[in-house]
Amino acid sequence: MICLVLTGSTIEENVSQFERNREYVDLVELRIDLLHESSRVRAALFPSLVDVPVIVTIRRQSDGGRYAGPERSRLALLESILDGDFAYVDIEYDVKRSIAEQKARGKGIRIIRSTHDFNGLPDDIFHRISKIAAKGDIPKLAVTPNSIIDLITLFRVRTELKGVDEKIVLGMGDFGLPSRILYKRMGSLWTYCSEIPIAPGQITARQMKTLYHADRVDDRTHIYGVIGNPVLHSFSPRIQNPGFRGINFNAIYLPFPVDSVRSFFILAEMLHISGFSVTVPHKQAVLPYLGKITREVKQIGSCNTVVRSKNLWVGMNTDYYGFVEPLVTEIDAKKIQSALVIGAGGAARAVVWALRNHGCKVTIVNRNVDRAKHLAMETMASYDSLDNANEYYKVDLVVQTTSVGMVPDVDGDPIPEYPFNRNQVVYELVYRPKYTRMMQRALEAGCRLHFGIDMLVRQGKHQFEAFTGYHYPKRLEHNLELEED
Numbered sequence: 001m002i003c004l005v006l007t008g009s010t011i012e013e014n015v016s017q018f019e020r021n022r023e024y025v026d027l028v029e030l031r032i033d034l035l036h037e038s039s040r041v042r043a044a045l046f047p048s049l050v051d052v053p054v055i056v057t058i059r060r061q062s063d064g065g066r067y068a069g070p071e072r073s074r075l076a077l078l079e080s081i082l083d084g085d086f087a088y089v090d091i092e093y094d095v096k097r098s099i100a101e102q103k104a105r106g107k108g109i110r111i112i113r114s115t116h117d118f119n120g121l122p123d124d125i126f127h128r129i130s131k132i133a134a135k136g137d138i139p140k141l142a143v144t145p146n147s148i149i150d151l152i153t154l155f156r157v158r159t160e161l162k163g164v165d166e167k168i169v170l171g172m173g174d175f176g177l178p179s180r181i182l183y184k185r186m187g188s189l190w191t192y193c194s195e196i197p198i199a200p201g202q203i204t205a206r207q208m209k210t211l212y213h214a215d216r217v218d219d220r221t222h223i224y225g226v227i228g229n230p231v232l233h234s235f236s237p238r239i240q241n242p243g244f245r246g247i248n249f250n251a252i253y254l255p256f257p258v259d260s261v262r263s264f265f266i267l268a269e270m271l272h273i274s275g276f277s278v279t280v281p282h283k284q285a286v287l288p289y290l291g292k293i294t295r296e297v298k299q300i301g302s303c304n305t306v307v308r309s310k311n312l313w314v315g316m317n318t319d320y321y322g323f324v325e326p327l328v329t330e331i332d333a334k335k336i337q338s339a340l341v342i343g344a345g346g347a348a349r350a351v352v353w354a355l356r357n358h359g360c361k362v363t364i365v366n367r368n369v370d371r372a373k374h375l376a377m378e379t380m381a382s383y384d385s386l387d388n389a390n391e392y393y394k395v396d397l398v399v400q401t402t403s404v405g406m407v408p409d410v411d412g413d414p415i416p417e418y419p420f421n422r423n424q425v426v427y428e429l430v431y432r433p434k435y436t437r438m439m440q441r442a443l444e445a446g447c448r449l450h451f452g453i454d455m456l457v458r459q460g461k462h463q464f465e466a467f468t469g470y471h472y473p474k475r476l477e478h479n480l481e482l483e484e485d
């Protein structure tokens with residue numbers, strides 16, 4: 001189930017919030033501490049205004065809420081609000097026998113015993129859950145994993161506490177996000193979402209339902225993801241999840257913020273993860289864990305796609321194919337024979353190897369000439385200083401691989417004086433903005449352009465093929481272009 005935490009300050013606002021999210025949620029939590037004083041007294045009415053079960057909660061400041069009054073008043077307020085037809089009441093773990101609790105029990109309102117840790121994981125995490133469950137209440141544990149190792153502990157809840165059917169477990173913060181999305185894999189009754197995220201790491205109910213379909217995860221769902229740091233704003237879930245649904249594949253793709261690649265491989269085995277994308281800064285760090293790698297991974301020394309195959313982790317690099325695909329016809333027709341590559345970093349490695357493997361003559365220019373030289377020696381290319389880029393005005397193709405020109409520094413141009421001509425093909429790897437300064441100049445000069453955003457989508461489609469064995473559904477490609485900004 002997906003629970004919407006209502007964040008409005010009036011009853012009316014909360015009803016509208018619920019109505020806007022009606023199609024995504026199964027129950028709601030009314031947070032009395034977020035309501036104006038004047039609305040609090042009317043809160044008992046709320047369950048009669050919505051057609052889903054309601055949890056009532058008055059969260060204290062010490063537990064991340066806004067209620068600042070004395071404890072006695074808080075519990076008295078809760079007791080009076082329980083006149084309403086609530087399905088659940090959230091009472092904190094440390095609150096000893098109260099009148100609110102008695103009233104809830106008398107009325108058959110289920111008690112959720114919540115405990116929060118905004119800094120880490122409590123040492124007695126499993127014990128605490130089973131102790132609460134033994135009393136017949138529903139334990140709720142909202143904790144903060146600070147690493148993948150902590151996340152592994154959290155996911156162990158499922159096996160350690162197999163006997164506890166009813167529990168709510170969630171990890172807050174960036175590292176906790178996978179536990180919110182894969183709540184069913186932890187044996188958690190529901191996950192919390194809100195329209196405007198109010199707790200660290202919360203996502204919207206719409207995303208939870210329509211992007212991840214988190215409520216449809218079952219024991220047969222194949223888990224895929226993207227690892228990186230940071231990774232929460234990755235575009236890839238928006239490529240892969242709709243694709244999975246497009247071919248009726250019971251699978252989910254989610255972001256995993258990863259601090260240690262080594263720990264992630266332990267989590268991956270534990271959750272039976274079927275494959276994952278790899279982004280900055282882990283593209284090299286995954287290599288020692290791979291049982292098999294493809295030729296381009298060996299050449300480039302970096303891997304952006306890992307799939308589980310016959311008990312081996314197999315590494316590929318779809319950036320390579322996403323980059324070179326739109327050029328192959330012209331290279332084969334000898335329309336592109338020479339290229340100038342700007343930059344000599346990780347992205348340039350894939351570009352230079354792809355062009356060299358296809359028989360293109362390449363000159364690498366870079367601010368740090370030694371770095372250009374190093375890559376040039378490896379790939380049998382030429383190199384020069386970035387300052388001399390203008391001398392290579394006769395090449396058929398110019399590829400820009402540095403971060404210069406990317407938001408927020410949109411005025412940046414690594415080759416501001418370069419004399420583009422209309423016979424050239426220009427390929428920009430930066431995808432935000434779509435038209436960088438350099439691309440605007442290339443457009444004005446009449447060059448043919450290839451955009452970073454298209455490369456991103458193409459490499460994602462190759463990943464989809466590696467994950468599923470199927471082509472990306474053609475009818476969904478249109479959506480990917482629309483999602484660009």
Ligand code: ATR
Nearest residue numbers: 343344345346347348366367368371402403404414
């Ligand atoms: P990536 O994996 O995105 O390629 P990287 O390996 O850090 O990232 O490489 C960054 C590239 O952008 C390098 O070629 C870098 O040039 P240096 O090797 O001289 O550092 C280039 N780069 C970054 N900022 C730059 C700038 N302001 N001007 C010119 N080149 C720049």
